[in-house]
Amino acid sequence: MAPPAAPPAPLHRGPLLLPRRVGATARACRGSTSLVAVRAQPDTTTASTSAPDPPPEFKPPPGFKTPQPKRFEVKNGQQGSVLGASLAIPLRLGTGVFVLGYSPSLVSPAEIPSDQYALEFGGDGTVPIMLSLGLLTAITAGLATLGRIGKGNSYTASKVPPQPIEIWAYEGSPFCKLVRETLVELELPHLLHSCARGSPKRQEFFKKMGTFQAPYIEDPNTGVKMFESAEIIEYLKATYALYPSS
Known part of the structure; x- marks a missing residue:
């Protein structure tokens, strides 16, 4: 009778690893490694450095x-x-055609009404009749604009020059009025x-x-100096209007 078989040898296993609690320090380390700092940096090689636009150049047409x-x-x-x-000349009885003598002085504004200040201390104190009619003064001034059908009341798109244009003119001249409307x-x-007539400036x-004729302009932006109202108007529109043909 055969001897009984020997029992199988037990399998060798490594030590059983039991779960253990991960420490706070380990968690912090793992967390710190997963954080990535992202910071935007300008690309100096491709960044554009655009210069400011040059000022517009003005020259005659x-x-x-x-x-x-x-x-x-x-x-x-x-x-x-x-x-x-x-039309303003008969309606305003020539107001602004002749100068009223003046001399410089200093005075407190409380000494004279505001509506007479310029006449009293800029002139000889005489108030022209067409400036002393109250409401009628305003009415005649408004009627004087009817002949121009709103000219001078609407803006025309333009290029603004750096220096002011100088103009020699006076109120009573219809030719001067047309140029001032355009300005x-x-x-x-x-x-x-x-x-005006009688003015030292005249x-x-x-x-x-060597002569006198109004209007006359001097434009320091282009160097143009000229007479003749119609040509002045054409020049101003051609030089400064954004849409000269309109």
């Missing part, structure tokens, strides 16, 4: 020639404009030299130019 002054000549096609601008519509900065202008 191509083929421009300064016209010769011609006394009391109305350019063809301008008759209606001059007639409309002249206002284009919103062009301008310096007005008022030279005499100064005569000595400077």
Whole structure:
């Protein structure tokens, strides 16, 4: 009878690993390794450095020639404009045509009403009749604009020059009124030299130019100096209006 078989040898196993609690330090380490800092850095190699736009350059329109002054000549096609601008002369009885003598002085504004201040201390104190009629003064001033049908009331898109345009003009001249309308519509900065009849500025202008005719402008932005209202208007629109043909 055969001897009984020996029992199988037990399998060798490694030590049983029991779960254990992970320490806070280990968790912190694992957490710190999973954090990635992201920071934006400008790409200096491709960053564009655009220079500021240069200031606009102003120059007379191509083929421009300064016209010769011609006394009391109305350019063809301008008759209606001059007639409309002249409407103010009879309605305002020539207000602004002649100068009222003046001398410089300092005075407290409380010593004289504000509506008479300029006449009292800028002139000889005489109030022209068309400025002393109360409501009628405002009505006649409004009627004087009817001949121009709203000219000077609407803005025309333009390029603003860095220096003001100088203009020699006076209120009673319809030719001066047309040029000033254009300056206002284009919103062009301008310096007005008022030279009504009898004004010292009128005499100064005569000595400077050897003649007197208004309006006259000097544009320091382009170097243009010129007479003749119709040509001045064309020049201003061609030089400064964004849409000269409109």
